[in-house]
Amino acid sequence: xxKTNVQCDATNRVDWPAFGEALFDLVRxxxxxxxxxxxxxxxxxxxxxxxDSTARMVLAAFLENMALAxxxxxxLCQDTGVPLxxxxxxxxxSRRTMRRVCEEVVARATREQLLxxxxxxxxxxxxxxxxxxxxxxxxxxxxWDDDAISVALMLKGGxxxxxxxxxxxxxxxxxxxxxxxxxxxVVLDAVRRAExxxxxxxxxxxxxxxxxxxxYAHSKHQLLRPLDDxxxxxxxxxxxxxxxxxxxxxxxxxxxxxxxxxxLGVKIGALxxxxxxxxxxxxxxxxxxxxxxxxxxxxxxxxxxx
Amino acid sequence: MIELNxxxxxxxxxxxxxxxAVAISGIATTGRDEAHKYLVDHLIEGPRPxxxxxxxxxxELKTIYRxxxxxxxxxxxxxxDGRWSIVSSGPTTSIRDExxxxxxxxxxxxxxVIGKGGMGPRTLAACKTHKAVYVHGLGGAGVTNAxxxxxxxxxxxxxxxxxxxxxxxxRFDHFPGIVTMDAxxxxxxxxLGKTFDDRLAALxxxx
Numbered sequence: 001x002x003k004t005n006v007q008c009d010a011t012n013r014v015d016w017p018a019f020g021e022a023l024f025d026l027v028r029x030x031x032x033x034x035x036x037x038x039x040x041x042x043x044x045x046x047x048x049x050x051x052d053s054t055a056r057m058v059l060a061a062f063l064e065n066m067a068l069a070x071x072x073x074x075x076l077c078q079d080t081g082v083p084l085x086x087x088x089x090x091x092x093x094s095r096r097t098m099r100r101v102c103e104e105v106v107a108r109a110t111r112e113q114l115l116x117x118x119x120x121x122x123x124x125x126x127x128x129x130x131x132x133x134x135x136x137x138x139x140x141x142x143x144w145d146d147d148a149i150s151v152a153l154m155l156k157g158g159x160x161x162x163x164x165x166x167x168x169x170x171x172x173x174x175x176x177x178x179x180x181x182x183x184x185x186v187v188l189d190a191v192r193r194a195e196x197x198x199x200x201x202x203x204x205x206x207x208x209x210x211x212x213x214x215x216y217a218h219s220k221h222q223l224l225r226p227l228d229d230x231x232x233x234x235x236x237x238x239x240x241x242x243x244x245x246x247x248x249x250x251x252x253x254x255x256x257x258x259x260x261x262x263x264l265g266v267k268i269g270a271l272x273x274x275x276x277x278x279x280x281x282x283x284x285x286x287x288x289x290x291x292x293x294x295x296x297x298x299x300x301x302x303x304x305x306x
Numbered sequence: 307m308i309e310l311n312x313x314x315x316x317x318x319x320x321x322x323x324x325x326x327a328v329a330i331s332g333i334a335t336t337g338r339d340e341a342h343k344y345l346v347d348h349l350i351e352g353p354r355p356x357x358x359x360x361x362x363x364x365x366e367l368k369t370i371y372r373x374x375x376x377x378x379x380x381x382x383x384x385x386x387d388g389r390w391s392i393v394s395s396g397p398t399t400s401i402r403d404e405x406x407x408x409x410x411x412x413x414x415x416x417x418x419v420i421g422k423g424g425m426g427p428r429t430l431a432a433c434k435t436h437k438a439v440y441v442h443g444l445g446g447a448g449v450t451n452a453x454x455x456x457x458x459x460x461x462x463x464x465x466x467x468x469x470x471x472x473x474x475x476x477r478f479d480h481f482p483g484i485v486t487m488d489a490x491x492x493x494x495x496x497x498l499g500k501t502f503d504d505r506l507a508a509l510x511x512x513x
Contacts, residue, residue, distance in 0.1 A: 065447035077448040078394040116382045127468030159399045192506045197423040199445040250505045288446040
């Protein structure tokens with residue numbers, strides 16, 4: 001438990017500079033240290049690959065990189081991605097202010113080499129130099145009935161983002177109809193197409209349903225779930241397990257160089273869809289799934305909860 | 307682990323085969339999307355005469371790349387008292403440079419292209435014609451890779467391209483990777499891709 005003065009009293013006045021310090025700590029930890037569930041999954045994958053295989057050698061290098069990054073407090077990957085903040089907060093807090101603090105923290109972390117400047121103006125081609133620009137970082141808010149503020153941060157790398165896909169069912173080429181079997185078929189196709197380009201072994205965040213924009217947003221939310229949780233919907237839990245098992249028979253392996261471990265996890269959510277639409281949206285997360293979470297209590301203390 | 311020291315002789319490249327683990331040492335540069343666009347659109351195919359600044363950089367890059375290497379990476383860099391160092395620098399996805407790489411290999415006489423995810427038939431053909439290999443780096447292992455990038459010697463186009471896209475001239479020391487496309491026309495990516503296709507087809511049949 002780290003005691004700070006992130007005071008959030010009954011009238012919801014927050015000590016914003018202290019809130020920023022807590023967020024900076026979150027950025028540092030997210031960029032330099034993988035969460036325990038991801039580390040454990042990578043260690044398991046390493047042990048399961050054949051001795052002397054390329055896959056095992058690659059996974060051993062990943063484990064070494066994790067240890068080095070932690071020791072040196074250096075970013076695990078040079079691509080610190082697009083920072084995505086997911087904030088849960090009590091009623092009455094200024095979202096505009098929270099967004100501003102997120103941006104300030106990202107700019108500071110970029111100055112201190114915890115993040116790479118990843119915001120490029122697509123018209124002029126100019127890099128903003130701060131990792132802050134129009135639409136980035138992403139900040140998503142939910143209000144809840146809790147006195148505390150919870151902030152999850154995900155660093156979403158560009159290479160893996162590029163191999164995400166959205167399918168509109170039915171899909172003739174894949175004989176994918178508008179049912180969970182259709183979902184299974186297109187998701188396996190997405191894993192095949194991503195091959196080594198998304199830095200496998202990957203983790204899939206999937207959304208079934210809703211529209212094109214909410215599909216991508218919800219698929220990213222799925223990536224916040226711990227790798228070892230069980231989907232509360234039994235049909236989706238079964239589908240997750242099946243896709244994970246089957247994708248790992250494709251032989252893509254770590255970095256696409258062949259091996260048993262192609263995916264570390266599959267997380268599926270479902271949103272109500274328009275009768276005419278049946279979207280399946282797949283967001284691919286690389287092996288280095290950098291996501292951490294802090295919880296700031298009303299008394300100003302905060303701790304890492306993920 | 308096979309050691310490759312820049313400059314690398316043609317015979318050395320011909321002795322390599324897809325699947326070989328290598329450790330690369332010597333002076334090379336990073337270069338990704340903007341760098342490749344600039345190399346081809348300006349230096350190789352751009353209108354002549356080149357500006358004095360472009361000509362100078364062209365000459366410098368010719369010296370570095372002749373029998374040398376380019377690394378697809380956009381590093382995180384640190385500057386302390388005017389001296390740059392590499393903090394984290396894994397490979398970026400190479401296929402985005404597929405439309406440029408064959409021309410870069412041909413024009414500069416590159417022996418090694420380092421990146422991740424593999425490249426396509428144009429690059430594979432250029433590797434065969436000009437005796438070069440594609441080395442797959444350790445994607446995501448930014449700190450491990452940075453340990454093998456021991457000295458920043460210079461940087462080109464930093465202001466214009468931004469820090470990740472600039473050419474960073476670096477001394478490499480035992481930089482790790484695996485040859486996945488060799489100078490004999492063999493691509494591990496192509497071969498593995500056929501296996502992935504077969505296995506996917508089997509899974510979809512069993513649906």
